[in-house]
Amino acid sequence: MTTQDERAAAANAAAAAPRGRRAPGGGKGGGDARGQRRLAALLLSPTLLVLALVIGYPVLAGFRESLYARGEGLDESGFVVEGTRFVGFDNYTAIFSGDPAGAFWNAFGNTTFFTFTTVILETVIGVGMALIMHRAFRGRALVRASILVPWAIPTAISGLLWRWIFQADGAANALLRQQILWTADGWPAKLAVIIAEVWKTSPFIGLLVLAGLQMIPRDVHEAARVDGASAVQRFWSVTLPLVKPALLVAVLFRLLDVLRMFDLPAVLIGVNQDSVETLTMIAWFEASNLRYGSAAAYATVLFVYIALIAYLFVKLLGADIIGEAREETKRAKRQKARRRKAVQA
Amino acid sequence: MRRIPRIGGAVAGAVLALSLAGCGGDGDGDGSSGTSAESLQGRGPITFVTGKDRSGNLQKQLDGWNSEHPDEKVRVIELPDEPNEQRQQMIQNATTKSDAYTVLNLDVVWTAEFAANRWLTELPEDKIDLSTMLPATVETGRYRDRLYAVPSTSDAGMLYYREDLLEKAGISEPPKTYRQMWDACAKVERLDEAEDVDCFFTEVNKSESMTISMVEAIGSAGGAIIGPDGKPAVNTPQAKQGLEFLVRAYEDGRMPKSAITLDTEGGRRHFQEGRLVFQRQWPYQYSLANEDDGSSEVAGKFAVAPLPGPDGPGVSNLGGHNLAISAFAENKATALDFVRYLTGAQAQRDNLLATSQAPTIAALYDDPELVKKFPYLPVLKSAIENATPRPVAVKYGDVTAAIQEAGYAAVTGDAPVDEALADLQGELETLTAQK
Numbered sequence: 001m002t003t004q005d006e007r008a009a010a011a012n013a014a015a016a017a018p019r020g021r022r023a024p025g026g027g028k029g030g031g032d033a034r035g036q037r038r039l040a041a042l043l044l045s046p047t048l049l050v051l052a053l054v055i056g057y058p059v060l061a062g063f064r065e066s067l068y069a070r071g072e073g074l075d076e077s078g079f080v081v082e083g084t085r086f087v088g089f090d091n092y093t094a095i096f097s098g099d100p101a102g103a104f105w106n107a108f109g110n111t112t113f114f115t116f117t118t119v120i121l122e123t124v125i126g127v128g129m130a131l132i133m134h135r136a137f138r139g140r141a142l143v144r145a146s147i148l149v150p151w152a153i154p155t156a157i158s159g160l161l162w163r164w165i166f167q168a169d170g171a172a173n174a175l176l177r178q179q180i181l182w183t184a185d186g187w188p189a190k191l192a193v194i195i196a197e198v199w200k201t202s203p204f205i206g207l208l209v210l211a212g213l214q215m216i217p218r219d220v221h222e223a224a225r226v227d228g229a230s231a232v233q234r235f236w237s238v239t240l241p242l243v244k245p246a247l248l249v250a251v252l253f254r255l256l257d258v259l260r261m262f263d264l265p266a267v268l269i270g271v272n273q274d275s276v277e278t279l280t281m282i283a284w285f286e287a288s289n290l291r292y293g294s295a296a297a298y299a300t301v302l303f304v305y306i307a308l309i310a311y312l313f314v315k316l317l318g319a320d321i322i323g324e325a326r327e328e329t330k331r332a333k334r335q336k337a338r339r340r341k342a343v344q345a
Numbered sequence: 346m347r348r349i350p351r352i353g354g355a356v357a358g359a360v361l362a363l364s365l366a367g368c369g370g371d372g373d374g375d376g377s378s379g380t381s382a383e384s385l386q387g388r389g390p391i392t393f394v395t396g397k398d399r400s401g402n403l404q405k406q407l408d409g410w411n412s413e414h415p416d417e418k419v420r421v422i423e424l425p426d427e428p429n430e431q432r433q434q435m436i437q438n439a440t441t442k443s444d445a446y447t448v449l450n451l452d453v454v455w456t457a458e459f460a461a462n463r464w465l466t467e468l469p470e471d472k473i474d475l476s477t478m479l480p481a482t483v484e485t486g487r488y489r490d491r492l493y494a495v496p497s498t499s500d501a502g503m504l505y506y507r508e509d510l511l512e513k514a515g516i517s518e519p520p521k522t523y524r525q526m527w528d529a530c531a532k533v534e535r536l537d538e539a540e541d542v543d544c545f546f547t548e549v550n551k552s553e554s555m556t557i558s559m560v561e562a563i564g565s566a567g568g569a570i571i572g573p574d575g576k577p578a579v580n581t582p583q584a585k586q587g588l589e590f591l592v593r594a595y596e597d598g599r600m601p602k603s604a605i606t607l608d609t610e611g612g613r614r615h616f617q618e619g620r621l622v623f624q625r626q627w628p629y630q631y632s633l634a635n636e637d638d639g640s641s642e643v644a645g646k647f648a649v650a651p652l653p654g655p656d657g658p659g660v661s662n663l664g665g666h667n668l669a670i671s672a673f674a675e676n677k678a679t680a681l682d683f684v685r686y687l688t689g690a691q692a693q694r695d696n697l698l699a700t701s702q703a704p705t706i707a708a709l710y711d712d713p714e715l716v717k718k719f720p721y722l723p724v725l726k727s728a729i730e731n732a733t734p735r736p737v738a739v740k741y742g743d744v745t746a747a748i749q750e751a752g753y754a755a756v757t758g759d760a761p762v763d764e765a766l767a768d769l770q771g772e773l774e775t776l777t778a779q780k
Contacts, residue, residue: 071462074739078489080462099775167611168603184605185551185753270552272746288433289742290462 059303066091066296091297100282104298106274107282108305114193114278115258115309121198123251126205130243133206134213151203159267162196166268185273193265193276197258205250212246213239252313259306279305384466389676391683394422394438395450396431402699406692410683417679419448428452439464439673447674448683451494451667453485454735454745459669460488461739466670466677468492473685481732482705486667488737493669495688496705498696500664501728502547502561502652503721505616505624505634509646510539519650523590526623526653530599533622544599546612547625549591551753554609556735556745557662559752561625561652563587564733565659570748570773571736577773579751579766586655588755588762595756605757617641625652627664628703631721649721651728663732665703703729740776747772 166182286295486494548554568583
């Protein structure tokens with residue numbers, strides 16, 4: 001229901017906003033413009049309200065929770081002392097320099113490590129998959145469908161699946177003819193998580209890149225070929241730049257996703273395993289032991305980290321989805337101004 | 346009193362939703378947190394909150410109750426399979442002070458946490474027939490000498506052993522000590538059919554199972570992780586001897602190298618494939634390993650005995666479930682009757698027959714008809730009688746995580762036994778300190 005409202009509001013907003021902006025130049029009355037602006041605000045307000053409710057409020061509530069601690073000590077008869085206590089930033093300072101600092105930096109390192117290794121691998125493999133799927137050959141539909149199968153399996157299920165593969169007498173060891181203890185706490189566990197994660201999410205990148213590939217007109221390639229570019233040259237100088245917007249969006253999505261990875265390592269290796277413990281797992285552990293304040297602090301730190309990574313990614317690589325739209329309106333305005341000048345002249 | 350809305354800290358960026366559910370708990374003014382025994386009043390419909398009922402027996406028992414008590418019907422609320430998720434949902438219900446849950450089916454290790462947080466109603470001992478129950482199981486329902494829960498099922502580890510292999514090696518009795526067990530292994534090893542067979546297995550993967558193995562090993566050596574006075578006691582020679590048993594067994598290769606990855610079911614697979622001489626395992630494996638449909642290669646070839654110890658019979662960990670009444674529920678008089686009904690001899694007998702879950706009523710273990718169907722009952726009874734509970738701690742989640750960490754580090758050789766135990770002692774002291 002809300003999504004319907006949201007969609008309607010968004011559509012109205014999209015229709016209303018430019019008109020409002022255009023109004024002053026368009027020679028219409030100022031009162032009319034103000035009315036339209038008011039209408040726009042009115043039509044947008046359900047969207048904003050919903051956003052504030054489902055995003056703004058939880059973020060603030062989570063932050064607020066992270067400033068409190070409760071139920072720590074026991075009284076004489078063994079009952080937990082009730083009540084919430086304001087502790088300011090204690091939960092945060094504890095994360096960075098208190099007892100839990102070791103666990104935090106370990107989880108932070110794991111999260112970052114998984115993020116970079118899996119996203120890089122996924123990108124390479126995903127682009128490869130997209131190039132294969134893009135080719136015209138017999139049985140292409142079958143290949144496309146089978147490549148997408150891993151993405152269709154719920155993460156928890158694929159976690160179980162890989163646990164069977166990686167168990168001591170499982171398929172992985174049978175294939176390698178080795179006795180590697182993948183699901184014990186150690187570096188093989190990290191590798192197991194990376195393999196399972198890449199297996200599951202490469203198709204996602206492949207899918208988005210494929211969509212990008214199909215937008216490239218055929219004659220661009222033809223022209224490059226006529227000009228004598230080799231296959232490698234064509235890939236680097238024609239295909240990759242043209243598919244870049246789609247690829248960057250895909251990578252950004254994966255980055256944000258893997259930074260909050262939880263269920264795969266939890267199911268595949270288990271909770272409380274130092275080698276695969278991520279920030280979400282640590283927050284979950286705190287919450288399940290009733291330390292909601294510190295859990296909220298972990299979650300807030302992770303939230304800031306994710307926001308930072310996303311910001312850097314957008315800034316450095318220019319995966320600016322909204323920015324492009326902004327560019328377009330700017331361009332349209334410039335054109336209009338030029339046209340107006342021409343008319344005045 | 347200032348109203349403090351308890352608000353869930355679900356953090357966007359879709360991190361995770363901390364489950365504290367909406368604005369519920371404004372502080373209650375009456376101060377009685379429903380912990381006194383006199384407050385068991387009110388009759389009417391109630392709910393029973395439990396994990397999945399796979400056998401369908403629970404529904405049968407509820408139907409029996411409901412037809413006899415048409416005005417006090419019980420509705421079952423089934424929680425997820427995962428024990429941790431069950432605990433989560435019960436805690437969520439308690440922190441919002443909801444009356445949706447009446448009777449709770451608690452794992453024995455949750456009693457302290459739930460009681461200390463005032464989430465349970467204290468139960469009147471004179472109105473429940475505790476004398477028919479195994480004393481060890483009744484203890485698991487107490488917190489600080491007050492009764493908060495009634496045991497409904499129990500569980501204890503037993504030593505599964507390959508009778509056929511021991512017989513061939515000329516051994517007629519199951520081992521009572523570790524030494525006898527290793528000696529038996531040495532003899533069995535010489536047999537032709539024992540080529541791919543490992544000597545012994547108890548769970549040492551980094552999970553709750555590790556805590557259980559530690560409790561058993563340290564208990565068998567005469568120690569305790571948290572002593573009877575509530576103080577951590579792993580800086581003792583007994584604790585060291587206990588942990589060393591696990592470390593040596595793994596180091597020497599008496600346990601398979603894969604032991605640090607095998608969970609309960611993995612251990613069962615290992616035993617059923619005929620790859621173990623001795624195994625510490627729960628009773629549930631008995632009928633599964635005796636299945637003659639080809640799923641088990643050891644059907645009819647094994648038997649059970651009490652766990653061995655360093656100088657005589659060892660100590661088992663005590664598992665099981667207890668029934669408790671939520672402090673925030675209504676119709677507590679009905680709830681008490683229902684708890685008595687479900688923990689009564691007849692209900693437990695039916696339950697044992699339908700689900701093979703160990704009862705807490707002592708007499709059932711000596712019932713000839715039941716013993717015929719479940720030949721391990723006498724062994725299990727003595728295991729439960731000598732069993733020791735896992736550490737009683739309000740912060741049980743943290744305590745068990747610390748024990749797992751120390752045990753795993755020692756078994757895998759990451760930390761010497763002394764160091765692992767010293768670290769554990771320090772951590773447990775912080776966790777159990779009374780502020």
